[in-house]
Amino acid sequence: MSDELKVPTMADYMAEGKQPEVLFWVGSAGSFDDRAKKITKAFVKILNKANVDFAVLGTEESCTGDVAKRAGNEFLFQMQALMNIEVLNAYEVKKIVTCDPHSFNCLKNEYPSLGGNYEVVHHTQFIQDLIASGRLEVEGELYKGKRITFHDPCYLGRANNEYDAPRTVLESTKANIVEMKRHKLNALCCGAGGAQMFKEPEKGDMDINVLRTEDALKTKPNIIATGCPYCNTMMTDGIKAKEKEKDVAVLDIAELIANNENL
Amino acid sequence: MQYLPNMIFAIILIIAIGFFVKNVKKLIRNIKLGLDVDVSDNKSQRLRNMTMIAFGQSKMVRRPIAGFLHAIVYVGFIVINIEVIEIIIDGLFGTHRVFAFLGTFYDVLIGSFEVFALLVLVAVIVFWIRRNIIKLKRFWKNEMTSWPKNDANYILYFEMVLMCLFLIMNAVDQTIQIMPGTPENHYVEAGSYPISQFLVPLFQGFNFESAVIVERAAWWLHIVGILIFLNYLYYSKHLHILLAFPNTYFGSLKPKGQVNNLEAVTKEVKMMMDPSVDPFAAAPEGAEEEVPAKFGASDVQDLSWVQLLSAYTCTECGRCTSSCPANLTGKKLSPRKVMMDTRDRLEEVGKNIDANNGVFKDDGKQLLGDYISHEELWACTTCNACVEECPISINPLSIILEMRRYLVMEQSAAPSELNNMMSNIENNGAPWPYNQMDRLNWKNE
């Protein structure tokens, strides 16, 4: 299947003297993490299906520096940012889409004052637009009536006030969306942010992802939907810790749509 | 002799206001120890925020019970304080109920003060029960022992006593008003007393003299109590009743996810990346002498004055901590404690300055380590739940991040796993040890 994926690079476009409609920022997790790569591919399938003219930077992409910044390393962040901005500006990039809310936030809010001004959207927003403009039709009934609960990523929700796009996309599958008690601006973090993904947690009584998974399980879901590769890992681990992997799946919204449309 | 009470009143008033002004000056001086930030932008948006969040209490209703009770106390406080104007005039000039000439309007005023006094009393009692009997979790976290816990209760007791005094004063006053033999020009018949009328029977058997003694006692205790309360603010979380206004005005207008980019770093990084810059070149003539910038914060003077203002503004309500994922899972981090520590350290620095003729003398202590531990700082997920929750626009996360910056950039004191992650980014552009050249491999897997 994967050989059918069309993933042109910015360099390809440049060689043809063309500009894509949007740059897909894959991100480090999306490029290297085995679980996140599946999300990346699912999103590419959607882009291909909707005939979106997109490109990736490929080997010219580098870490946004977001995680270094949250860890306190402003130097490293700004070096990454300035390097990336040089590449992005050289390609005259106007619009960027990404599946990672951390990259989304960083590119959108923290790159501009360093000279990187782009229109940045999260993939759930992008998919929502594709559906709204009729470029993508959601017709499958795979998830019709299934109980799906959406875990708001902190960097999409509270950080950038986007709560509706992921839910609107989910609704298009006619699934039964069930909300956790803490959701939208009260949502509990999955525990990965602020560089926690890369270290052991401090001493405490339990892990944050387990607490969040308990929140989700209380809705008796068939599926926990995520919109962030890190949340996805955290919730998947939480489901394993609760020994529920047979009953509850953790899937990114891009995967849900790709599966639903049998892409 | 006739003017003795007026003079005593004037002296008490002057002392109380003088002391208050002195503390306000100290407060401003301490806040100004922080670094300068430009918050002169978007005046209309800032004004709107202040009106909505501080004046309109828009974020308090997120927790409906507490929000409703707080609204009663807040409105009651403002309304009943109109009465203080009359009390001060009466005290200074020896009049009694000087606004009584307003007639019906006066009756309405006094009547509504009484209704509010009762409502406030009830609300404050419920607050006390929530804290001390129901023991709501957020009021019983580690940082809420000793002073912070007592402070909260003292405020409630203060308010209970003040409201009771107000009602007693009115109850006796109306008894006196209709006593035969009351001097004509004093204790005029005025005001309506929807609440305190029920207390009148308590004073039935009193003769004129003893009733006046009770009335005067209640009057004096009431106003002196208010003046003491005014001066108590500086030492208490109750300072928020004043500072919530500037704090919501100066609060951030940016998306919560946006963390500021350090300009000093930008300069250095640009220099490093620009091959045409000669790092050894002498500074141009007349350039300011460059003080090497300190990155991040290890003490209160490294924080911005807005952050210091927030520390004084914090109400210690614990909404932030009760929504913090780290705290909820038993980690040491508590965003409320971050704010309380910042205030405590700032007070300590202020006292140090006072004791040393206006200059800070190194006391071998700092906010980082002596107040806030590394363990707390590294437990934060930067999820912004605390920022979202705070009813008065405080951002504990921004202080945590400044301190992380200091730890990493000045002390290279990050946890070792994070150091690995960062060297991966430095060497191959990803937080994991993968080669940048393999970034597109997923396409063919």
Ligand code: SF4
């Ligand atoms: S940002 Fe940090 S301190 Fe604030 S709630 Fe989240 S984890 Fe707690």
Ligand code: SF4
């Ligand atoms: S920072 Fe805000 S939410 Fe936290 S205790 Fe202080 S006032 Fe309450």
